[in-house]
């Protein structure tokens with residue numbers, strides 16, 4: 001019996017490992033998705049900032065075109081100066097030139113404001129780009145880590161499953177059936193350790209005489225409360 005109980009104990013540990021790997025299989029893709037979302041969000045944010053910068057540059061170019069137009073108007077008016085015949089005409093052209101010059105002044109000021117804004121935005125953008133590069137690098141490293149763990153999990157899964165199959169054949173069939181039945185009813189745990197006179201599955205006290213028997217690991221003893229098969233593996237320290 002002792003040998004079968006030990007085999008069963010190994011099987012229980014393997015079943016728990018398999019359950020863990022299964023949970024990871026479910027969890028890792030979700031973590032990956034979250035990381036992808038984080039990466040996309042960062043990229044979108046920087047894209048919007050770049051777009052804002054581009055639209056400011058475009059506005060600046062339009063204003064510069066406008067400026068050239070106003071400057072041309074001044075030149076044309078100045079050219080007409082030599083053709084004027086009366087003082088009235090001369091005054092009219094002067095007024096016209098004055099108006100164009102005012103417009104030029106306004107546009108120049110607007111351009112300067114835009115340039116200030118562009119400069120500020122470029123500074124921010126360069127800072128953000130550095131930050132994002134670091135964030136993205138971290139995200140990629142995390143993704144690589146998860147992929148690695150996923151690969152390791154699959155290797156481990158194969159190994160554990162092979163061992164499980166071997167053990168399933170070795171453990172006495174009545175004991176194996178009991179274990180499986182308990183495992184189904186008790187959240188995947190059919191065999192559990194007892195420590196300090198307590199079942200570690202349901203944390204209910206195990207009577208002292210029973211506990212002494214459990215410590216021998218010689219016979220099939222089940223928790224009086226949860227019915228799980230009890231196993232002694234020391235007082236928490238590894239064997």
Ligand SMILES: [Zn+2]
Pocket residue numbers: 199200201202203204223224225226227228
């Ligand atoms: Zn119990």
